[in-house]
Amino acid sequence: MNKKLEQKQQIKLAVDCIIFGFNNNRLELLLVHRGFEPEKGKWSLIGGFVGNDEDIDDAANRVLYDLSGLENIYMEQVRTFGKADRDSSGRVVSTTYSAMILKSEYNEERVGKYDAKWFPIEDLPELIFDHSEMVGSAIRRLRRRVRNFPIAFNLLPAKFTLPQLQMLYEGILSESLDKRNFRRKVSQMNYLVRLEEKDMSESRKGAYFYRFDEELYNKELNFNL
Amino acid sequence: MNKKLEQKQQIKLAVDCIIFGFNNNRLELLLVHRGFEPEKGKWSLIGGFVGNDEDIDDAANRVLYDLSGLENIYMEQVRTFGKADRDSSGRVVSTTYSAMILKSEYNEERVGKYDAKWFPIEDLPELIFDHSEMVGSAIRRLRRRVRNFPIAFNLLPAKFTLPQLQMLYEGILSESLDKRNFRRKVSQMNYLVRLEEKDMSESRKGAYFYRFDEELYNKELNFNL
DNA sequence: CCAAAAGTGTTACCAATACACCCATGG
DNA sequence: CCATGGGTGTATTGGTAACACTTTTGG
Numbered sequence: 001m002n003k004k005l006e007q008k009q010q011i012k013l014a015v016d017c018i019i020f021g022f023n024n025n026r027l028e029l030l031l032v033h034r035g036f037e038p039e040k041g042k043w044s045l046i047g048g049f050v051g052n053d054e055d056i057d058d059a060a061n062r063v064l065y066d067l068s069g070l071e072n073i074y075m076e077q078v079r080t081f082g083k084a085d086r087d088s089s090g091r092v093v094s095t096t097y098s099a100m101i102l103k104s105e106y107n108e109e110r111v112g113k114y115d116a117k118w119f120p121i122e123d124l125p126e127l128i129f130d131h132s133e134m135v136g137s138a139i140r141r142l143r144r145r146v147r148n149f150p151i152a153f154n155l156l157p158a159k160f161t162l163p164q165l166q167m168l169y170e171g172i173l174s175e176s177l178d179k180r181n182f183r184r185k186v187s188q189m190n191y192l193v194r195l196e197e198k199d200m201s202e203s204r205k206g207a208y209f210y211r212f213d214e215e216l217y218n219k220e221l222n223f224n225l
Numbered sequence: 226m227n228k229k230l231e232q233k234q235q236i237k238l239a240v241d242c243i244i245f246g247f248n249n250n251r252l253e254l255l256l257v258h259r260g261f262e263p264e265k266g267k268w269s270l271i272g273g274f275v276g277n278d279e280d281i282d283d284a285a286n287r288v289l290y291d292l293s294g295l296e297n298i299y300m301e302q303v304r305t306f307g308k309a310d311r312d313s314s315g316r317v318v319s320t321t322y323s324a325m326i327l328k329s330e331y332n333e334e335r336v337g338k339y340d341a342k343w344f345p346i347e348d349l350p351e352l353i354f355d356h357s358e359m360v361g362s363a364i365r366r367l368r369r370r371v372r373n374f375p376i377a378f379n380l381l382p383a384k385f386t387l388p389q390l391q392m393l394y395e396g397i398l399s400e401s402l403d404k405r406n407f408r409r410k411v412s413q414m415n416y417l418v419r420l421e422e423k424d425m426s427e428s429r430k431g432a433y434f435y436r437f438d439e440e441l442y443n444k445e446l447n448f449n450l
Numbered sequence: 451c452c453a454a455a456a457g458t459g460t461t462a463c464c465a466a467t468a469c470a471c472c473c474a475t476g477g
Numbered sequence: 478c479c480a481t482g483g484g485t486g487t488a489t490t491g492g493t494a495a496c497a498c499t500t501t502t503g504g
């Protein structure tokens with residue numbers, strides 16, 4: 001690594017969060033309305049600058065907490081965007097994180113303050129800067145990873161039904177899946193535990209609730225849907 | 226994004242390059258010997274700070290060029306390391322890039338100036354800071370991607386033989402592959418074109434040279450080994 | 451003629467796909 | 478009793494993995 005900089009480096013480092021939610025049986029993103037120039041009036045990812053003594057992962061968690069009031073949310077780094085002219089307000093390099101939250105659990109009041117709104121991923125508004133590209137990377141990454149890692153459960157409550165889970169996967173992958181094949185795979189995962197209780201709210205017959213057992217999963221570390 | 230910083234942000238942004246090569250039938254990394262404190266005497270990835278008006282991708286290419294004299298080298302961003310205490314000399318966030326180069330083509334003189342040396346990935350020296358973790362991510366990423374994208378050809382000369390290609394894959398994946406299964410897959414890829422010429426240097430019988438035809442590949446965009 | 455590496459096909463198994471009917475219940 | 482969504486099994490196909498001998502030629 002070069003010891004000396006020719007001139008003092010003047011680059012600001014930010015994080016931006018791509019926040020996924022599964023609402024009304026659709027995969028959605030939480031975006032904030034930008035109330036200041038440049039690009040005032042457009043929508044954007046929620047972001048913030050990294051503190052001097054703050055891990056960048058912590059910065060992403062803080063930004064998410066400020067917006068939603070939620071802590072200990074599952075987040076993954078996606079990638080870093082660093083074109084010199086990506087932000088028209090100055091030189092800012094931004095590392096993106098994707099997060100998955102439950103609409104039912106966040107703090108409506110905080111979200112309201114930020115003028116934030118959910119948008120289905122199929123129907124996003126115009127975003128500032130390179131945020132559309134960021135969203136694209138995050139969605140592609142999610143689609144890749146969701147088949148091999150049990151991360152999608154972060155978008156469902158602790159107890160969920162198989163019809164719900166299937167709709168979630170269909171929403172994420174944006175394709176329809178065969179019910180019987182889907183359920184066969186699920187039934188091979190011993191860490192997806194069927195409860196005695198049924199969800200009677202969606203049908204007359206009722207659908208069994210399941211839960212994801214992390215302990216059991218950690219013994220196999222093997223997931224495929 | 227927050228408009229104002231509570232106090233001026235004092236974070237330096239760097240790039241570090243994980244440079245892969247395939248030498249002596251082994252997958253190797255090019256590392257530089259650190260001649261200054263802290264961590265003097267250990268080995269490290271080659272890195273450098275990002276210029277104020279420089280895309281981070283360009284910074285990675287510049288750093289690689291400074292070391293090797295090579296331009297237009299295939300590079301991919303891996304991920305960004307941003308723990309507050311990762312670099313004991315101050316707050317530095319580093320984005321890592323992986324590159325693949327041919328030992329035969331680089332500029333020995335430049336490399337010598339940097340006190341750089343190749344190490345087989347199975348036998349790396351102690352690295353400074355979190356560079357071992359960076360190397361780990363880059364190798365895992367390479368192993369994942371090499372099966373689905375034709376990127377390994379960057380580690381071979383334009384003309385290569387199938388025994389060479391197979392040894393490369395075995396070196397990258399660190400497992401041995403079945404020759405006939407490997408060759409069946411290769412023969413399904415029409416963009417791997419067999420030349421008339423044979424390489425007589427490795428055997429009496431001689432092995433046909435092949436080349437990777439990028440144009441043809443771009444029509445299929447489908448790769449699997 | 452032999453050592454050393456290059457080249458070649460078939461079978462067995464597992465995973466993914468396609469597909470249609472019965473079940474339970476509230477109204 | 479019927480409309481609605483929940484739940485179940487089988488046959489086919491395609492891809493992956495395992496496996497051993499023949500070919501070429503310089504020395």
